[in-house]
Amino acid sequence: MAIFSTNEFKPGLKVMLDGDPCAIMGNEFVKPGKGQAFNRVKLRNLKTGRVIERTLKSGDVMEGADVVDLELQYLYRDGELWHFMDQNTYEQYATDEKTMGEAAQWVKGEESCIVTLWNGVPLTVSAPTFVMLKITDTDPGIRGDTATGGSKPATLETGAIVKVPLFVELGEIIKIDTRTGTYVGRAK
Amino acid sequence: MTTDWRPSASFEMLGLRAQVLCQIREFMAEHAILEVETPVLIHSAVSDPNIQSFSVGFHHPNQPDQKKLYLHTSPEYAMKRLLAAGSGPIYQIIRVFRDNESGKLHNPEFSLLEWYQPYYDHHDLMDEADALLRKLNFKRTIRMSYSEVFEHHTGINPHQTERMELQKIAKQAGLHTAANDPSLLLDFIFSSKIAPNLGHDQPVFIYNYPACLCALANLTNDDPPQAERFELFISGVEIANGFNELCDVTEQKHRFEREMQLRHQTGNTDHTIDQRLLDAMTSGLPECAGVAVGIDRLLMVMKGCDDINQVIAFPVDRA
Numbered sequence: 364m365a366i367f368s369t370n371e372f373k374p375g376l377k378v379m380l381d382g383d384p385c386a387i388m389g390n391e392f393v394k395p396g397k398g399q400a401f402n403r404v405k406l407r408n409l410k411t412g413r414v415i416e417r418t419l420k421s422g423d424v425m426e427g428a429d430v431v432d433l434e435l436q437y438l439y440r441d442g443e444l445w446h447f448m449d450q451n452t453y454e455q456y457a458t459d460e461k462t463m464g465e466a467a468q469w470v471k472g473e474e475s476c477i478v479t480l481w482n483g484v485p486l487t488v489s490a491p492t493f494v495m496l497k498i499t500d501t502d503p504g505i506r507g508d509t510a511t512g513g514s515k516p517a518t519l520e521t522g523a524i525v526k527v528p529l530f531v532e533l534g535e536i537i538k539i540d541t542r543t544g545t546y547v548g549r550a551k
Numbered sequence: 552m553t554t555d556w557r558p559s560a561s562f563e564m565l566g567l568r569a570q571v572l573c574q575i576r577e578f579m580a581e582h583a584i585l586e587v588e589t590p591v592l593i594h595s596a597v598s599d600p601n602i603q604s605f606s607v608g609f610h611h612p613n614q615p616d617q618k619k620l621y622l623h624t625s626p627e628y629a630m631k632r633l634l635a636a637g638s639g640p641i642y643q644i645i646r647v648f649r650d651n652e653s654g655k656l657h658n659p660e661f662s663l664l665e666w667y668q669p670y671y672d673h674h675d676l677m678d679e680a681d682a683l684l685r686k687l688n689f690k691r692t693i694r695m696s697y698s699e700v701f702e703h704h705t706g707i708n709p710h711q712t713e714r715m716e717l718q719k720i721a722k723q724a725g726l727h728t729a730a731n732d733p734s735l736l737l738d739f740i741f742s743s744k745i746a747p748n749l750g751h752d753q754p755v756f757i758y759n760y761p762a763c764l765c766a767l768a769n770l771t772n773d774d775p776p777q778a779e780r781f782e783l784f785i786s787g788v789e790i791a792n793g794f795n796e797l798c799d800v801t802e803q804k805h806r807f808e809r810e811m812q813l814r815h816q817t818g819n820t821d822h823t824i825d826q827r828l829l830d831a832m833t834s835g836l837p838e839c840a841g842v843a844v845g846i847d848r849l850l851m852v853m854k855g856c857d858d859i860n861q862v863i864a865f866p867v868d869r870a
Binding site: 397398404 | 601651654739746
């Protein structure tokens with residue numbers, strides 16, 4: 364894998380740190396007076412999601428990580444695996460529950476997801492920012508209650524449970540922001 | 552149409568800069584310190600292996616070959632030659648140039664106030680610098696030794712600690728590079744764990760640095776000897792660097808040779824030792840102390856700016 368020097372570190376560059384693939388978020392030049400120069404680098408560990416900071420002597424190198432983001436179509440789930448396909452190459456990829464993480468509760472079929480591959484193997488999955496899902500279970504709203512602002516839980520066709528306004532009914536299709544897991548609106 | 556034809560600093564900042572320059576000159580006149588101008592274009596670039604000089608080609612109209620000259624990284628060598636010639640106390644406000652330095656606190660071209668006082672030691676000069684800061688409306692400065700402040704923040708004595716202990720502390724503070732050089736480890740620990748905490752309530756001078764961190768200062772008589780160097784910190788930012796200057800030409804030549812060797816090790820072979828400075832020192836450099844103040848950073852901490860672009864009309868990217 365390629366080697367990158369500190370003066371090549373740009374946000375988005377993928378490098379290996381302590382055995383984990385990381386994305387560089389920031390690179391700050393630091394030079395104490397009369398001393399050697401350093402680079403204070405902010406990295407996001409792509410495996411754990413944690414943000415860490417490391418300082419390197421200027422001119423030092425880090426190994427590049429073989430990390431690519433692919434847009435894949437979600438096909439189906441069979442038991443323990445979720446299956447995706449690259450619509451350009453027809454290559455298929457499978458991810459497990461751990462790799463799916465939060466994305467598992469938002470996909471039902473045919474969604475376009477960003478799957479991050481490390482050394483060709485899925486590492487993380489991002490569901491689309493907004494999804495439209497049907498409510499399969501919720502208590503009926505109190506008749507006439509459109510303005511109190513209260514909320515109730517609703518179960519969606521994927522099994523996810525979100526808070527919805529009281530006036531939203533069973534069977535309705537609603538729009539969810541998958542980044543926060545919140546109700547955005549009803550499907551038009 | 553681009554918009555970077557405009558200055559990145561506000562006119563308020565440019566006005567503050569003009570005011571500060573004026574106040575500095577008033578102070579210097581009140582203290583009978585002479586303003587001098589020395590060349591920016593010089594023959595012998597600095598030997599410090601951590602500083603990179605810009606080089607330029609000079610075509611003398613009466614000579615066939617191009618001569619390689621350098622943009623100075625500090626007016627130090629020329630000012631010391633003036634001192635050796637008998638100038639008495641002198642100061643200069645001047646642009647200096649350092650290659651490979653750019654960031655929130657660094658522009659490759661920046662403004663220094665540098666001044667020298669014969670017969671002062673570094674403590675006397677700190678007193679005088681404190682008076683200048685009061686004139687610029689800063690609070691009274693406090694003073695702490697490097698060991699005191701290092702021990703206060705890390706629990707260890709920087710002059711006597713084993714390398715392995717320094718490596719451990721550096722690693723904990725996030726140093727990724729495996730480093731064996733004690734000066735690098737101390738520098739890193741100081742700049743990451745200590746410096747950011749200095750000079751918030753009032754400006755602080757840190758004095759008497761480990762000898763390894765200092766080529767041009769006199770050494771104390773302690774065991775181990777420390778360098779008679781001081782730095783000024785305001786709001787966590789390093790603002791000034793000063794020394795009780797080395798006047799012994801033999802020792803100076805020895806240090807220059809050592810630095811040149813370090814430069815050669817990393818492939819930098821085109822610098823020559825400044826023989827004119829050595830000749831001046833042979834003739835006799837009076838005992839003196841000198842200090843360099845980063846004017847841009849001084850302006851930054853006066854107004855709480857977090858980027859040097861906010862105090863410079865046209866930083867390098869839009870120069």
